Amino acid sequence: MNPTRREVLKDMAVTVGAVALAASGVEASAPGKKRKWGMAIDLDRCTACQACVVACRVENNVPVAGPSEIPADRGIFWMDMLAIQEGEHPEVRTQYIPTPCNHCDNAPCVKVCPVGATFQNEEGIVAQIWGRCIGCRYCTTACPYSRRYFNWTTPTFAESMKAQLNPDVATRPRGVVEKCTLCHQRIRGVKDKARNEGREIEDADVVHLTACSQACPAEAITFGDMADNDSTVSELARSPRAFRLLEELGTHPKVVYLREAKWKE
Amino acid sequence: MSTRNRNRLVVAGFAALALFAGGAAFAYSRYKAFMAPVPVTQPLPFNHKHHMDEKLGLTCDACHKGVNEGPHAGIPSVNTCIKLCHTDPQGTNPEEAKIREYAAKGEAIPWQQANRLPGHVYFSHVGHVKFGKMECKECHGDMKERTEPVLLSTTHRLDMDTCMECHKEKGVSNDCLQCHK
Structure with a gap:
């Protein structure tokens, strides 16, 4: 007997449903589930002391531009402090915002790189391989947050600073773009450490792992696994105070900001 | 036209x-x-074979302790040489006395690093030796048979393809950030 039209449709619906269920099930319960590193920055705690800016510079061997380059807008800041004016005179208020790379899940910079130098790694970090970058600067243009910087000159370090260069981070040559990597060298270090002790990484290992987060005296910066619902950072991301920069662009940043007052851009 | x-x-x-x-x-x-590889000169004619043969029987990690602990294999301090054997003259090589000279001056033996990776590569010894269960000789060659000091890199055959092929074979991640820094 030929199946009726209704039966065929029912079968199709069941099949589609089963496939969809299987697909979602795989994602939710895959062994060794993928991490998604992210950050929460509490603007109500931040005092704009810029300890994060300095710590980031030291940790990641970011060259100091100096008085000749800064006026030409050629300074490099993996972590910067934005000052945004709110309100109208005389009721003006300045909101300071520490801005690392947002590590967008849907990153515009990754899409425009013609040589695959920038990419999103398997744990959600938007990274850059310096040796592969050809310096076309498409990514600096594509980034809506201007979180990418071009090395206009050969980075130089004062003789007194050379001994403090971090051996875990390569210095970049002239002509390549550089950016925040969420201190992936520290993530690698903590992974090795945990593995040596025969355990998995816990939230406590990473909550203040990045240099900016470690340096923050107000504990305003929290780092962690966004894919883990129980991590401190996901808990903060669910807070009613949470917002993301330029959310309407659909870039899905993994850096979440927290502020009691409503944020209008 | x-x-x-x-x-x-x-x-x-x-x-x-x-x-x-x-x-x-x-x-x-x-x-x-x-x-x-860039040739280097060594301060002493260190003989790996002599230290690792049946009589002394030292293993690689006896001196290069870091292989079980962190990214760098490390090199023993002059005090380790003195403490283990070289308090008194050993063997017939007159160069051997230099060890005690360095120790008396409180100086480290200025060994030169022969095996180097490019500056943008991160390599972890503990990751490969302890977690990956690889033998030292897979990259460094059989140091047990080496009587001459290391004047030229023993790992210069390593390039990115070598790393990536092995990672692929063993099911280790080939994510760029796994090795690039």
């Missing part, structure tokens, strides 16, 4: 080809120079 124009096009094509070939050759020579 006139013959003249066609000839011009052919000449331009050849010029472009020659330019490309020249550029490629230049890039390749730079790459070769970059990958070639």
Whole structure:
């Protein structure tokens, strides 16, 4: 007997449903589930002391531009402090915002790189391989947050600073773009450490792992696994105070900001 | 198209080809120079074979302790040499007395690092030796048989393809950030 039209449709619906269920099930319960590193920055705690800016510079061997380059807008800041004016005179208020790379899940910079130098790694970090970058600067243009910087000159370090260069981070040559990597060298270090002790990484290992987060005296910066619902950072991301920069662009940043007052851009 | 124009096009094509070939050759020579091992001089004629044979029976990690602990294999301090054996003269090589000279001056033996990776590569010894269960000789060659000091890199055969092929074979992540820094 030929199946009726209704039966065929029912079968199709069941099949589609089963496939969809299987697909979602795989994602939710895959062994060794993928991490998604992210950050929460509490603007109500931040005092704009810029300890994060300095710590980031030291940790990641970011060259100091100096008085000749800064006026030409050629300074490099993996972590910067934005000052945004709110309100109208005389009721003006300045909101300071520490801005690392947002590590967008849907990153515009990754899409425009013609040589695959920038990419999103398997744990959600938007990274850059310096040796592969050809310096076309498409990514600096594509980034809506201007979180990418071009090395206009050969980075130089004062003789007194050379001994403090971090051996875990390569210095970049002239002509390549550089950016925040969420201190992936520290993530690698903590992974090795945990593995040596025969355990998995816990939230406590990473909550203040990045240099900016470690340096923050107000504990305003929290780092962690966004894919883990129980991590401190996901808990903060669910807070009613949470917002993301330029959310309407659909870039899905993994850096979440927290502020009691409503944020209008 | 006139013959003249066609000839011009052919000449331009050849010029472009020659330019490309020249550029490629230049890039390749730079790459070769970059990958070639740089010879070093060592302060003492250290004999790996003698230290690792049946009589003394030292293993690699007896001196290069870092292989079980962190990214760097490390090199023992002069005090370790003194404490283990070299308090009194050993063997017949007159150079051996230098160990006690360095120790008396409180100086480290100025060993030169022969095996180097490019500055943008991160390599973890603990990751490969302890977690990956690899033998030292897979990259360094059989140091047990080596009587001469290391004057030239023993790992210069390593390039990115070698790393990536092995990672692929063993099911280790080939994510760029796994090894690049």
